[in-house]
Every structure is written in C-alpha cells, then in structure tokens.
Amino acid sequence: MREYETVIGLEVHAELKTESKIFCACTTEFGGEPNTHVCPVCLGMPGALPVLNKKVVEYAIKAALALNCEIASICRFDRKNYFYPDLPKAYQISQQDFPIAAGGYLMINTPDGEKKIGINRLHMEEDAGKLVHAGDDIARADYSLVDFNRSTVPLVEIVSEPHLRSPGEARAYLDHLKAILEYTEVSDCKMQEGSLRCDANISVMPKGSKEFGVKTELKNMNSFRALQRALEYEVERQIGLLKEGKEVLHETRTWNEQKGITEVLRSKEEAEGYRFFPDPDLMPLVIDEQWVEAVKTTIPELPADKKERLMKDYDLPEYDAGVITSSKSLAKFYDSCVGLYDDPKEISNWLMGELLRLLNTNNIEIEDSPITAENLVELLKLQDEGVISGSIAKKVFEEMFETGTDPETIVEKKGLKQISDVGELGQIVNGVMEKNPQSVEDYRGGKERALKFLVGQVMKETRGKANPQLVNELFLKKL
C-alpha cells in the first residue's frame, strides 16, 4: 500500500496588545458597547487618513526578533482590496511585497527530536470589524449589524514555511508560537476572543515525493484542538480522495466544529484578486539599526530558555519543563509555587496532573484558575506534614477548584484530617479483622495481597482519613 506524507503551513494572526489602534488613537480594549471605540479613521470616513502607531512597529519588531527573523530596514504598507461590510474602507491596509520581517524560525519537539520550522514572513496589518447577525446565522438572518470596535486593531500575520509534516507538528508549532508571543507580551493570544487566529494550508503527497500535492486552505478553527482535528480530518479526506484516484481541489474550506468536518467555502478559481498596491496615504517605513537594537534589549526570557533553566535549576524532566513553559501564565504560576514551597517535582506533578486536567475540562484559563499558587502550596504542606493523606488531598483539591476556598478551611470544615491516633486506629483495625476472618487467615497462610485488602477496608471505613502508614504498621503487629 502506498504511504502518504502531509505538508502543512500555518498562517497565524495575532492581535497586538497596544493601547491604541494601528492607524488611529481609538482604544483596542476588547468588549465595549458596539461602535464606541471608533473614529473617522477606523470607520473609513471620506477624507480620513491613517497615521501609523509607532508602538505597533515596536511590538512587531519584538515578535519578529523573538522568532529569529531579519528586520527590513525599509518596509511598506499596501492596500488589499475587497468588499465586505466589516471592512470600512473596502481595503485592508496590510504589507504585501515588503513586510517588516522575514526569514525566521522556531523549534518544535517531535517524537523524532527537535525540529526547526521556518518562518517565511511576519507583517503588520489592520483588523476588520465584526458582523452581528440578527438570527441564527448569516444565511437565515433578517439583517446584520456591524460593530467597528475591532476595526483597525493591530495584527501581525506570521506565515510559516511548509515545514510541518503532521497535525501534531502543527499543534506543537502553534503552541510554541503562542508561548513566544505571550512571553514577549506583544499579544494576549486568546483564541476564544479572537486575538489569536490560525489558518492552515495543507496537502498530501506520496511519501518521498519531491512535489507537493494540491493544497487546501482551512479556516475557522477556533481552538488549538479544532486546528488539530481539522487537520487530521483533512489528511484523511485528501488521502481518501487520492486512494480513490480522485483529485484534491485547490479550494478554501471551513471547519465545521459541530459536524467535525471541513466544508467547501470557495474554490480558488472564484477567489477574486486583491489588487494589492502601495498605500499612497502612508510613507515607506524606515527602521534603523538603533531602533532594532533598542527593542532587542526589551525581549524577556523566552520559553525555550526558560525550559532549559527549569531543567537545570529544578532538575525537572524535559517533558515537565516543556509543558510548564508552554504557557507564560502557567510558568508564572509554577514560579510562584516554587518560591513558596521547595519541592519542584511535586509541584510540577500537581500542575500537570490535577490542575491542568480540571482547567481543561472546565475550559478555564490558568489566569482565571480558582486555585491560587498560595492555596496549592498550602495543600502540599498539609499533605507533607501528614495532616491529610494523598487521596484526601486530591478530594480537597477538587473542592478548592470548585469553591475557591483555601485547603485548611476545607479540611477543617469537612473533618478530613488524617487519623493518626494509634488508639483510635487500633480499634478500627480490630473491627476490620473481626469482619474479615478469611483475609486474616489468607495473610497468615502467606498471601501477601490480603494485607492490601485489609488496609483498604480501613481506608474505606475512615473515608480515606486513616494514616495509611500507621494502619499498615498496626496490621503487621496484630497479624
């Protein structure tokens, strides 16, 4: 059977979190009553002119440097012309022929080791407004309204080379890219709020082939999971077509989250040309060496360096360090914990295990975690001091997550303190031995496993509060 190879390139749009928009003084704040963060410029009024926000350039340089790009000494803005109601001027100011930066890369971890993924270019552009449909969707709406609060909010578009060879690699690339943009503090990277958006170009070809297959462009993936699922679906679909001897069509497809499939949006043949040309309202942008050097000094520790440091300073396994540093907020949370409690590996276990599991299932960002670093550390201390057992700790943790209460209060209120009183435990142990003579017999007959069962019975009666080590010791004594 023929084997296939996948080729993926990603186009990522990240909103820059400057205070004002790229071409006017309006605030970039998310939310706000519709059409309150607007002015003649971002409404595309006749006679209004764009004025480039220097901070946007600075952020773009910062992101580009963190992605190992070359900064162009002269770049230019172009008009991308198309009609759509959310685009007030009927053109988007973007950078086509001379982007601010090009030729970068970032590293990703793959099952076969580290891999370098090329970044073709990074450019600045303005965002469009947002349509609000009066009805369920665009097709059935009676009318639509436009909110221009987002219009002219600064974006950088980061285009990867087609170096990604699987949906997993694409996911890893996006994870690392997001982390870098967060660490450099140029973007919030919130996919739900739309401050990070990702389109993908994907094709398949027979393994070892030198020529790429026909690609499709995928849109509308609103989460990291959606990106991976859409790519996985598309790989299957395209290979399926080729196996049936059919052709993959050059088209734009949209991810349907409910159905879990990609659907045709438009064929590339119908897609109109954007008639790019240099925007005569904006002068070419000159960036001198000193500016670039000045921005360079503001770049903080990046995720890859931080990962190295965690491995070195705390002896964390590479996997742990990778997960923790994949998000700036998570790394920050970890740092806070480590500062309060000296057991880096234990903290890492809790973060990567319980905390991430609960955050993910509840769709909560680490910034909004109901459990603070202080409370987590307090819980670990309670466990360490033998006040509660490990299994109780997990229950308390869940309670903390649900209610946001500190662990001590929960332990106190629910009476979850570990029973370490030998007299009290001895009585319970005796009771269990009386109720389970067969197991007692078995153990004495040499079946080691029977002890485990007996200990388990004690834990059950105490609802997990018995100090397991003491119980063990008591049984050994009495048996």
Next chain:
Amino acid sequence: MDVSKLTITETRALLADRKINAQELINAFLSYIRKTDGDTKAFINVTEEQALMRAKKIDDAVKSGKNLGPLSGVPMGVKDNICTKDIKTTCASKMLDNFLPPYDATVVERLHDAGAITLGKLNMDEFAMGSSTENSYYFKTKNPWDGGRVPGGSSGGSAAAVASGQVVYSLGSDTGGSIRQPAAFCGVVGLKPSYGRVSRWGLVAFAPSMDQVGPITKNVRDCALVLNNIAGHDSLDTTSMDCEVPDYERALVDDIKGLRVGIPEEFFGKGTDPAVIDRVERAIGILEEQGAICEKTTLPNSKYALPVYYVIATCEASSGLARFDGVRFGCRSEAEDLVSMYKSTRAEGFGPEVKFRILLGTYLLGPENYDKYYTKALKVRTLIRDDFERAFKKYDILVSPTTPTTAFKFGERMSNPAAMRQSDLLTIPANMAGIPAITVPCGLVEGMPVGMQIMGRPFGEKTLLRAAYTYECHRGCDYMTPTTGGGLGEGV
C-alpha cells in the same frame, strides 16, 4: 456696496477701519450671491446661517477688543470635496448627497481659526474627476467671462465664485490641474502647493499620491496670505511634511533680477493654441524686462505625463472610492442581498466619468496588468520627476502656459474625452513630480483669460510667489475681472 472686487487685504482694511462690520459684510456678500448665483451656479450649498453666526462672533470679539486672526471676517468658499463639520460635503456626487462629515478638514479648521468665514460649498466635477465641472451631479457652473463656456474643472465652482466676486477667495483641490486649469479659465490666481505642504486630512481622496489643497484668489498677495494659514505639518496626515513654513507674504518682493527661468519647449508644442503661446511669451518678456534670465529647456519625459497620470490616478481612485458601498454613509439602494445592494448603490450613486475611472483603475490593478501598467507608470513617473530635478539644478523656476487653450464651450468636449483630457496636459507634470505650481492671468484671447504657469522646486513656493508677484506688478493691471472686461485687453 460692491463687494465683488474686494481682495483679502482690502477686506481686512475695511473691517479694521470699522467702515463695515463682519455681519454687514457677510450680508452684502450673501445678497450678492443671491443675485448672481442663479446664473453662475458656483454654489452647491450656501451656508448662510453658519456664516452669519461666525460673523457675529467676530463682531463681538472686536467689541471686546480681542486680537483677531489674520483672515478675520474675510468670506471664502470651499470646494465640496473638503469636509466641513455638520455641513453637507457632497463631492458633487449623488453618492454623498446626504453626507454630513463629523469633522472639519484641517485646512478648513486652520482658516476658521484665522477668522475666515465660509459662505458655502462650491461645485466641482464629481469626486474631482473632470476638467469642466460638467461632471457635477447637480448642475453646470458657468464661466463668469462667458456664460456659454465652462469654468474648467474640477474646481470650477471655486474658480467661478472668486472670478465673479461671490467670495474673496476659495479653496480648491488639485490632482492633475484641478486648481490651476479652472483658475486660468476664469482669470484668477490658483496655486497647487508642493505635495506635503498642505494637510490632506478631510480632503475626500481622488488620488492621494497627488492630491493637494490650495488657494484660488484674485491676486498673488491673497494667494500668499491664504497659503500662510493652511500650510504646515499636520499630525493627522503623515504625508504632510514636517518642515518649517516661511512667511509667504514676505516673499512678495518686486525683484527677480538674476532669477533663472527655464522655458520647457514640450509645453509650447503643437497642441497649444498659438494665441495662448503668444500671451505667455509676452509675459515671459515682462519677466525678462525685470531682470530674469530666460532660456529654453526641455523636459523630455513630460510627454508621457498624461497616460502615466491616468494609470496612477485611476488605480488609486478605484481603491479609495471603494468605501462608497452603501453600508455606512451616503446613498444606499435597497436590494435583496448584500452583493446586489453594493452593485445597485454604486450603479446609481456614481456618475459615468467616475464609473469609467473606477473600472479603468480596477482593470489596471488586476494581476495580469499590474506590472504592465501600474509598475511601469511608477517608473515613468520617476523619470518625469528626474527631468524636473535636473531642470531645477539650472533654473529657479519653469514657465509655461497653464492650459493649451482658453475655456471651451459647454458640451464641446463631453463627447470627446481625449480632447477633454488634453486640457490637463500642461498641469499634470507638476502633480507627477510633487512640485508647486501657480497660475497667474496673463492676458486674453478672444475675450477669454489665459494663464501663465510657474513651476518651482519642491517647497519652493516662496520663489514662485515672488516671480508671480513681480509679474503681476508689471502686468499693467492689478487684477482682471470679467465685469471690467479684464483690464488687460487682448494683448498685454
């Protein structure tokens, strides 16, 4: 009181000497407009109420002894593609028939700060596209010298209003000659400043890489006075130059001894009426008498200026005018769905010349044409600019006719677009090069005014004004008006 012949200087003197107050003055102008504009039709909209309010404020300020701005109380008119806050700004298009800008253009704001009083908005070719003001959605404006002839365009209303004395001065915009050509046709002074000298904020764009706002006045001194108040960097327009603005009034010195004047032969070619050439050559004679050193020169690439202009201007316009889609402002045609709404709004809202230019620009920016036309046009534009740069190494100014002919008759060129475009032949090169150019009346041909064009180095408005002023001092009359038959006669 006959207000129709007042210059800025005279108006200021009348007000300063308390011979008349601002409200009386404005009322006199308004009644003169009422009397004449039924025939001339220079105004799309007379803003009587706002003008009188502004005049009252000035009178109150005078009473309380406040310092007044340099243009205080002087009435002006504004081309209707320059935004005026809460006053309709139509671009003479059905598309913007109901458009009320929420802001003033920087030029308007600066003039109002200087005390100017706007009497109304002036007619033009729709979206500044045309050379006769016949492309206005509203009506045709008559040339005050001959009611059967066009006032030129696109700033035809601005030129006619000044020539007929309805306003003391006006603002126009010039992308390929739209200030200078109508000023020449109407026998008044018109200046297209250097690209970047005057803010474009609030000027509804036609071709942003060439558009400039400039004054249309009765004489050169007024031109300098208006320029003084509109020139200079504007933080809202990054293409406006952040460099010092000299006092242009101080440039008005009657002395051009040793001034090196180049006479580009391409501007005196076959397409130009020999009678027009004759008047301009006589004017050059006056410059020589005053000590200028005049010499023939050549700008070989300027012959490509017209086609290059049409490529660049239509490309830019096709994109800039795309925002008129019926979604947010201006006219909207009701339709079943979005695309039909776009189509019918634009089909009904734009006139034929605008549609032609949008279609042409859209076509030229297409993937198969972009390099062939747009990129090539930019390259030729550089050559044209280089020609001028070379010439200005040798000459301080270049002198030519402003237009190949005097004002033509209504309808004469509407059916012949190529002939219509020829009337911008001599003005377009200055826009291509971004240099300043002024037109001053230099005589009549068959009773119609002829303009002499003076072009200068980028930001060299001072030299232009000095040359124009010196010529005006020795021309033989202070200024020409249609009512006095020009004062200059057929030959100077």
